[in-house]
Amino acid sequence: MNHTGLAGLALLALFAAGTVSYAQAQTVSVYAQGMPRHWQDEFGSTLLDAMSYWEKTIPGLKFELASRMEASDFVVEWASQNEKAKLGYYSTSDLNSYGKPVMAVTLGFFDGGKLQMLSPESALEVTKHELGHAIGMQHSANPDDVMYHTVDDFESLYSVVQVLDGPKNPHAASTKYQELAGSLVVPLEGKITAAKASLGVFSYGNNASDQILEDSWLAYWWAVKYLDYAEKAQMSGGASALQSDYEKSYAEFKAAYEYANLVEQKLALVDENIAKMNALK
Numbered sequence: 001m002n003h004t005g006l007a008g009l010a011l012l013a014l015f016a017a018g019t020v021s022y023a024q025a026q027t028v029s030v031y032a033q034g035m036p037r038h039w040q041d042e043f044g045s046t047l048l049d050a051m052s053y054w055e056k057t058i059p060g061l062k063f064e065l066a067s068r069m070e071a072s073d074f075v076v077e078w079a080s081q082n083e084k085a086k087l088g089y090y091s092t093s094d095l096n097s098y099g100k101p102v103m104a105v106t107l108g109f110f111d112g113g114k115l116q117m118l119s120p121e122s123a124l125e126v127t128k129h130e131l132g133h134a135i136g137m138q139h140s141a142n143p144d145d146v147m148y149h150t151v152d153d154f155e156s157l158y159s160v161v162q163v164l165d166g167p168k169n170p171h172a173a174s175t176k177y178q179e180l181a182g183s184l185v186v187p188l189e190g191k192i193t194a195a196k197a198s199l200g201v202f203s204y205g206n207n208a209s210d211q212i213l214e215d216s217w218l219a220y221w222w223a224v225k226y227l228d229y230a231e232k233a234q235m236s237g238g239a240s241a242l243q244s245d246y247e248k249s250y251a252e253f254k255a256a257y258e259y260a261n262l263v264e265q266k267l268a269l270v271d272e273n274i275a276k277m278n279a280l281k
C-alpha cells in the first residue's frame, strides 16, 4: 500500500480548512506504554516508524518520547483484544487511569480462543492512522489514504484501559465485560461435559490415585457450580443493561467473567489430575 502522497494531499486540504489541531507545527510529546518483551522483535519500531511517517508528511512536526507520563500530550498503549473489528482508537477522554488522552493499538486479537498477531505492516498502518488522529487528522474519504476510516472506525468505542482499570465509564466497561464473559462462557458447557466423560473412565480402588480422583470430582463439581453462577450473573447483567443500569451490569458481567475464569481453573485442575492418574496407572 502506498499512502504517502495521498495523505499529503488530504493534509493540505485539512490545513486549508484549519482543522488540524497541531497545525502550528510543534513538538508533540508522547508517552509510550512499555511493550511486552515478546512483542518487541516484531513491533518494537512500529511507533517510531509511524512518528517519522508523520514528521515527513507534516512540515515542522516533531515527536518526542516523554520519559514521564505527566509531561506527555497523550499516552500510547499496546493491546490485545477479543475481536478482530477493533484495531485501534484514539480517545481524547481523560477519564481513564492515565488521566491523559490515549491512543491504543491492538497488536493481536483472540480468534476462536487463539491469539492471532497482526502483521508488522498492519500494525504500522493502524499506528499511523491513530497517531494521525492524535495530531488532529480527520478521516479521509480516499480508500488509499492512511486516514481512511476503515482502519479503525471506532472513535466511539471504548478504551481497554477503562475496562481493565475500572468502571470510569460503566457503559463501556459493561459492554466489554459482556463480550469477555460471553466468549468465555459459551464453550464451557462442552468442556464440562468432556471433563465428566474423561473422569468417568477412572474408578476408585487404586490407592495411589484415589485421593486425586476425589479431588478431581470435587474440582469438577465446583466447575459446574461456577458455570451456573457465571450464567446467572450474565443474565442479571443483561437485565441491568436493558434498564441502562450500567454500574450494575458492569459488576454483573465482570462477576460472570470472573466465575467463568474459575471454571477454567477448575477444569485445568481436572486435566492436570487426569494426567497424574494416567501416570499412576
Ligand SMILES: [Zn+2]
Residues within 6 Å of the ligand: 129, 133, 139, 148, 149, 151, 152, 153, 154, 155
Ligand atoms: Zn480513525
